[in-house]
């Protein structure tokens with residue numbers, strides 16, 4: 001990893017109060033005495049006097065070296081700029097268990113893989129995201145199929161999921177899987193690869209990433225729902241499909257708005273995110289590219305590839321190769337996010353120094369690029 005140091009005060013200045021905090025829950029996951037989460041941001045509970053703190057070291061928004069992480073995790077670096085490093089074909093798959101399909105967001109692959117791991121004794125806990133009536137997403141330590149089913153489905157607001165890994169460790173679990181958005185996966189990889197702090201992250205055996213374009217800020221989402229004629233407590237399920245944000249109410253109504261109308265609800269930190277495909281996960285799962293009721297699956301590590309293969313062989317999932325035209329849709333969305341947010345990243349970045357040259361990042365190519 002790149003050598004960088006800071007403490008909780010630096011974290012506040014550089015990330016939390018600088019519009020970069022994605023509320024992933026990594027900073028406080030293993031320092032619960034000092035950091036808690038309130039109103040979708042980390043809050044300091046008690047002053048910490050460390051000169052170099054784990055919170056700063058672990059946060060995916062202080063520093064993150066993508067190619068170093070790829071080399072460390074996968075042994076190689078990417079050849080695909082849009083989707084990251086992966087092994088073999090990109091697949092479309094679905095769970096075979098009807099109970100999973102009924103509860104799941106898309107093909108239920110995430111839940112099916114977790115149930116498979118639990119039932120084979122390969123993990124003793126999975127950190128997932130659960131909500132109550134008001135859709136506030138909280139990390140949840142699942143240890144049996146019923147827990148996995150209760151937490152299935154997408155929550156389009158953010159959840160400090162990595163702090164659930166801290167909960168799982170505190171509860172004594174030794175073989176843990178984490179489901180998370182790309183920012184959670186980045187945070188967890190930083191914890192696993194940290195040279196400065198050892199919190200026992202080798203107990204995290206598998207990271208399942210969800211493809212992600214953005215999450216919504218809860219107060220803004222609540223206002224938007226009122227505009228759409230409903231309220232959060234009346235929502236049964238959310239979905240994003242074919243350019244629309246769709247709300248299914250408990251009363252059986254389907255309310256739709258073009259996804260561009262949700263732009264004002266997007267969390268500020270998502271505007272600086274360049275990872276669509278959960279590029280550092282063992283397995284990434286999303287909906288884009290797959291037909292209704294199926295999931296798009298990208299296997300990246302040996303462990304991820306092996307798990308998906310065994311889950312198919314033992315009948316937990318069925319799968320086929322994603323066609324070239326379907327794959328184009330996945331790549332298009334990844335490119336759209338990267339290109340759109342690159343502009344924001346450039347605007348936010350201060351001039352950088354490379355050897356003796358001090359230059360605005362967007363001008364770098366003008367000085368160093370070829371024809």
Ligand SMILES: Cc1cc2nc3c(=O)[nH]c(=O)nc-3n(C[C@H](O)[C@H](O)[C@H](O)COP(=O)(O)OP(=O)(O)OC[C@H]3O[C@@H](n4cnc5c(N)ncnc54)[C@H](O)[C@@H]3O)c2cc1C
Nearest residue numbers: 104105106107108109110111128129153155213286287288
């Ligand atoms: C905020 C968000 C944005 C997404 N954006 C896209 C997108 O742009 N394109 C795309 O193709 N797919 C996107 N997805 C992924 C998609 O919605 C499904 O999660 C994915 O296809 C897996 O479906 P499944 O049926 O296999 O999952 P399920 O079997 O339903 O399991 C989903 C798992 O994810 C966990 N989870 C749900 N919400 C969160 C959350 N907020 N944080 C952490 N964990 C969570 C659940 O607890 C559950 O374990 C997004 C998901 C989320 C949560």
Ligand code: SF4
Nearest residue numbers: 021022024025027059
């Ligand atoms: S670790 Fe996550 S929650 Fe904590 S400051 Fe960084 S981005 Fe925010």
Ligand code: SF4
Nearest residue numbers: 022182183212270273
């Ligand atoms: S867009 Fe990026 S920062 Fe925002 S929730 Fe998704 S992965 Fe996290």
